[in-house]
Amino acid sequence: MxxxxxxxxxxxxxxxxxxxxxxxxxxxxxxxxxxxxxxxxxxxxxxxxxxxxxxxxxxxxxxxxxxxxxxxxxxxxxxxxxxxxxxxxxxxxxxxxxxxxxxxxxxxxNAERRSLNSRLHSAGHLLDSCMTNLGLNLEPGKGYHFPDGPSVEYKGVIPADQLQDKKTQLEKQANELISKGAKVLVSVFPYDEAAKLCGGALPSYISQDSTPRIVKFGDYPGCPCGGTHVADVADIGNLKVTGIRVKKGVTKVSYSVSP
CATH class of the missing domain: 2.40.30.130 (Elongation Factor Tu (Ef-tu); domain 3)
Known part of the structure; x- marks a missing residue:
């Protein structure tokens, strides 16, 4: 996608x-x-x-x-x-x-369903930026942006004694970015241009003869994505980090959004 x-x-x-x-x-x-x-x-x-x-x-x-x-x-x-x-x-x-x-x-x-799905999807991407801002340079993995328990996973671990602090910091960072707002760019680009928007490189699964669709939040590096998103980060609403769990070398951040 x-x-x-x-x-x-x-x-x-x-x-x-x-x-x-x-x-x-x-x-x-x-x-x-x-x-x-x-x-x-x-x-x-x-x-x-x-x-x-x-x-x-x-x-x-x-x-x-x-x-x-x-x-x-x-x-x-x-x-x-x-x-x-x-x-x-x-x-x-x-x-x-x-x-x-x-x-x-x-x-x-269904406009209400689309709006919620887009807000949840964008919130998951925003957490990627927040992780980087907090110095948690873990590799993004799977994202689950369904209303029944949205979460994003990262390869790597956060020490157990830091989990509560990082949970609080992530939530604070996310809501600060939401309160500031930032335009969300979502478009299809030639491969080379897409790579530049994503920090200079694209994942290996994307063919070099393709025209990837990129989502980019404000000045942060973009990433390939085929989903729907909000027009502005401010549209996500309030974000709550409901938990962080580390298991088998993977850190899972669960979250929710509200108006």
Missing amino acids: AAAAKAGSTRLAYFDDMGAIRSTATVISLHQEEGGRRAVVLDATIFHPQGGGQPADTGLISSAGARFLVDDARAKDGVVFHYGRFEDAAGDGRTPPELKEGQGVTLEI
């Missing part, structure tokens, strides 16, 4: 405008998997598929009376599958109208 969508894949319209909660697209295909699960594939989407530590958007795909309620979205080989069900809009038990290939549709995502 860190690189721009390749030819033939679903165009990720939220790459162009993360603030868009409505858009239009064209139906490419309809699928029914084993067990009856339905999926719609579009030429473009503002629905963020689950991945990169961020949950999927939910919402509605509609056209000419047909209403497809999206409860999940997943990307497979660059194609985004919108999973859900057709709604019986009339409520009278009749077979509801369905979408057709080639049909133009309107997309609408």
